[in-house]
Each structure stands twice: as C-alpha cells, then as structure tokens.
Amino acid sequence: MNTTARISTAERLGRAFGRGWRAYARGERRASNWLVSKGVRQAGAGVLLWVVKLVALGVLFYVAFWLTFLLVLALAAGWLARNTDWEEPQPEWRTGPLGFGLYHPDGSRIDPHDPDAEA
Known part of the structure; x- marks a missing residue:
C-alpha cells in the first residue's frame, strides 16, 4: 500500500x-x-x-x-x-404559351422554334 x-x-x-x-x-x-x-x-x-x-x-x-x-x-x-439558395433557377421542358419547349423560369421560350411548323 x-x-x-x-x-x-x-x-x-x-x-x-x-x-x-x-x-x-x-x-x-x-x-x-x-x-x-x-x-x-x-x-x-x-x-x-x-x-x-x-x-x-x-x-x-x-x-x-x-x-x-x-x-x-x-x-x-x-x-x-x-x-441561401445558391442555385439559379434552371430552364425546364414544359408546355407554355408557345407550345411545348424549353422555357426559362421567367416564362420565355429558349429553344428555337418555328410557329408555322407546328400547324
């Protein structure tokens, strides 16, 4: 001890x-x-x-x-x-006022299209 x-x-x-x-x-x-x-x-x-x-x-x-x-x-x-949401809104494929296509989040269509060809 x-x-x-x-x-x-x-x-x-x-x-x-x-x-x-x-x-x-x-x-x-x-x-x-x-x-x-x-x-x-x-x-x-x-x-x-x-x-x-x-x-x-x-x-x-x-x-x-x-x-x-x-x-x-x-x-x-x-x-x-x-x-904070660091990602910018991405364009998406959807049906919009100018038909089906690639639209920006603000509503404008991005992809080239011919409105006469749709008819």
Whole structure:
C-alpha cells in the first residue's frame, strides 16, 4: 500500500492559482512601495494602482465585446450562407404559351422554334 497521499487535480490547480495570486500581490506591493519611494503619497499610490486595474479591466471588456461581436457576425454570416439558395433557377421542358419547349423560369421560350411548323 502506498503511504504517500495523492494530490488531486483540483488541489494542484488551487495551489497554482494561489501562487499566482501571491506573486501578483507581491508585485503590486512592490509597485506601491516604488511609487512611495518616488514621493507619491501612500493613498495616491493606492488610487493610482486601482486606476490601472480599472483601465486594464476596461480594455479587457472592450476586447471581449469586439471578439463577441465578430463571433456573432460570423455566426450570422454562416447561417445566411447555409440558408441561401445558391442555385439559379434552371430552364425546364414544359408546355407554355408557345407550345411545348424549353422555357426559362421567367416564362420565355429558349429553344428555337418555328410557329408555322407546328400547324
């Protein structure tokens, strides 16, 4: 029997997310301390960091909006292409006003005929 406990995938992902979050918090704290060392007040540094976060969030939403718009546009174009009848109406043999012959869908006879020869 194995005595070592196995770490689940969820726990492994949680630990990786936690390490990433701690690294982000450390970087934010480092940036805040750097701004304070350059003469910015602590409150000003906090506000500046929040402004940067909100701008980044706004850019992400902007990009997500346009990607979603392009996806919806592509889906609509695909739906239109699937539901469009691409074939032109074909001429057909039938009896029309000028007798039996090859008629275009608009009703005009296509094949050459001699009306005097029919009688």
